[in-house]
Amino acid sequence: MSATSTASAARRALRPRILVADELGQAGLEILRQAGEVDVRTGLKPRELAAVLPPYHALVVRSATKVDAEALELASNLVVIGRAGIGVDNIDVDAATARGIAVMNSPEAGATTTAELAIALLVSLARKIPQADASLRAGKWEKSKFSGVELNGKTLGVLGLGRIGRVVAARGAGLAMRVIAHDPFVRPGGEPAGVTLVDFERLLAESDFLSVHVPLSDATRHLIGAAEFAKLKPGARLVHCARGGIVDEAALLAALESGRLAGAALDVFEEEPVRKEHPLLARADVIVTPHIGASTEEAKHAVALAIARQVAACLKSGLVLNGVNVPLVAPADAEFLTPYLMLAERLARLLASLYPGRPRTLRVLAQGEIGERAARPLLVRALVGALHGHDGLVVTQVNAERIARERGVATSAEQSALKQDFVNLVRVEIDGPHGLHHASGTLIGRRHLRLVELDEFLLDAIPEGALLVTHHADRPGVAGRIGTLLGDAGLNIARLQIGLPRERARRALGVFNLDAAPGAALLAQLAATDGVELARCVELGGAP
Missing domain, CATH: 3.40.50.720 (NAD(P)-binding Rossmann-like Domain)
Known part of the structure; x- marks a missing residue:
């Protein structure tokens, strides 16, 4: 080769x-x-x-x-x-x-397409379009058989105001329908313009057309069953383009047979592919499609x-957008938030490496727009950094909160005014065996990470690569001796930042960006150098 x-x-x-x-x-x-x-x-x-x-x-x-x-x-x-x-x-x-x-x-990506199918099925239900098409193709001319109903002025009930439900509501309003909706996760004032939020009972009682747009879960399985069909407005019609299993199909069949329901249009079924002998497929008052909600080229x-x-x-x-099992970060926020999430993880890893041991508490404070948009994602990324390598565990954004709970780590995240000098600032505080310590950071431009505070020390360091962090006496020659030892070991100092406390106390903090990490023997030699109190290496990732 x-x-x-x-x-x-x-x-x-x-x-x-x-x-x-x-x-x-x-x-x-x-x-x-x-x-x-x-x-x-x-x-x-x-x-x-x-x-x-x-x-x-x-x-x-x-x-x-x-x-x-x-x-x-x-x-x-x-x-x-x-x-x-x-x-x-x-x-x-x-x-x-x-x-x-x-x-x-x-x-x-598929919200508009699925919503448009729901509206197409709604119109088809109202005007019996598929049935009329099949009749004409069979050589019949049955105008009187396919008399339908107008949508103008009818009440459209939308169950679930997620992305698809909101598009359906808007399209329904455009058809001059009265639109009501129920979603337990939408607070009053959070509904789209022209939509009235109602409770579940009222949604069932007032809807001429009920369109279902909730995810399938243990809580929503058979959400629409016999009891709910009994509460529906007599003569109502059902549109179901969500997930099979949300509607109890046996109860739906009974509601159609009793005449309580005037018709149903289904794109999804409890078992897919649906059996050809399924009783709903034999009914003229049911319109079916083979789960084509997202099936458009666009x-x-x-x-x-x-x-x-x-x-x-x-x-x-490491950024998880539209996470199902991690704190939600929307794609629209990705470019802005990605470096701040990375910063939170690195600040926590820095503290955990300098002051090892199982943390008792971890707190994230965020100043500015980041606190409004990503408090919990920042906390989760900080947990990943703080718990990295503990007990041999693989810690990710998915399991970080669970691992923290299992190990008794108390966590919190909040928006706070920390320093007026910075538009956006992240501060991570960890209380552990070595006491309470904190690190703060921000961005220069849109992606350049900066460490601006470590405990009482103010500085402007770059948290990436191999960092040698020292606590040493603030007197001539100490930093020079550290540099000499590094040079003798063949380690290049790419950048050096000396931080001083707010109150000058003859102590300094050194942050050395090195081309490679020093070995254990060199770290011990550095720690034993006159004037050096602490010398530890922290391995962080590269630039965002």
Whole structure:
């Protein structure tokens, strides 16, 4: 093998490996190929997936591939699972969380497409369009049989005001419908203009058309059952483009048979593919489509781009966008927040390395816009830094809060006015065996990290690479002796920052950015140098 091919193979070995297990557009694949080595293997059964997954760092799926606990059991390198689309019921999120694997979806990319299908089904229900089409194709002319109802002035009830539900509500208002909605997670004032928030009982009682847009979970399984159909306005119609299992299909059939419900339009089913002998398929008052909510060229393209960018960002910087099992960071905030999240993790790792031992408390204070937009994500990243390497654990954004709870670490995150000199500032405080210590940092420009305070010392250091941190006497010759020892050991000082306390107390803090980390023997020699109280090395990552 030539030197060139050997070097090329080495570079490939260092790049993350990404498995794409369902169809993804070429534009998305190209983005992923910029981030790592990509393999496309579709149609894998759970056991086949389990066999091939161990060497991969990222997995990208749509809805076809089932990612169960068995598939994840040996996936020791897996960092992130990206779902190209909204629903994650084909992924065992609990199993992924237990292994510290981030799960993300791309809910915004397909929202308009799915909402438009819901409106199309609503109109089809009102005017019996599919039935009229089938009749005419059968050679019949049955105008009187297909008399429908107008939408103008009717009440559209939207169950769930997430991204899709909000688009449906807006489209319904555009059809001159009265729009009401129920969502327990939306506070009064948070609803879209023209939408009236109501409780669940009133939503059922007043809706002429009920459109379902909630995720499937243990709490929402059979959310619409026999009791709910009994409370529906007589003659109402149901549109269901969310997830199979939210509507109890046996109860739906009974409501149609009794005449309580005038019709239903379904894009999703409890079992998919649906059986051809399913009783709902035999009814003329039911319109069905084969789970095509996100099936437009525009949505497929947008979803592929969105999830590819999110996976690439996660592999590059650790940022989890649209996380299902981590604190939510929206893609619109990614560019602004990414360096601050990295800063919080590095500040915490710095403190944990300088003052080792299990922390009792960890507190994150954020000044400025970052406190408003990312208090909890900042806390989680700080926990990752503080708990790194403790008890041999692999700590990620997914399991950091759980590990902290299990080890009795009290945590808090809050917005606070810390220093008027900085527009945005992050401060991490850790109380542990060595007492309470804190570190503060900010950004220069949009991505250059700066350490501006370490306990009582003020400075302007760059928290990256191999850092030698010293506490030493503030007198001539001490910093010089440290530099001489480093030079004699062949270690280059790329940057040196000396921090002084607010109250001059003849003590100084040295932060040496080195080209390589000093060994244990050299650290011991530095710590024993006259005038040096502490000498420790902290390994941080490179520039964002």
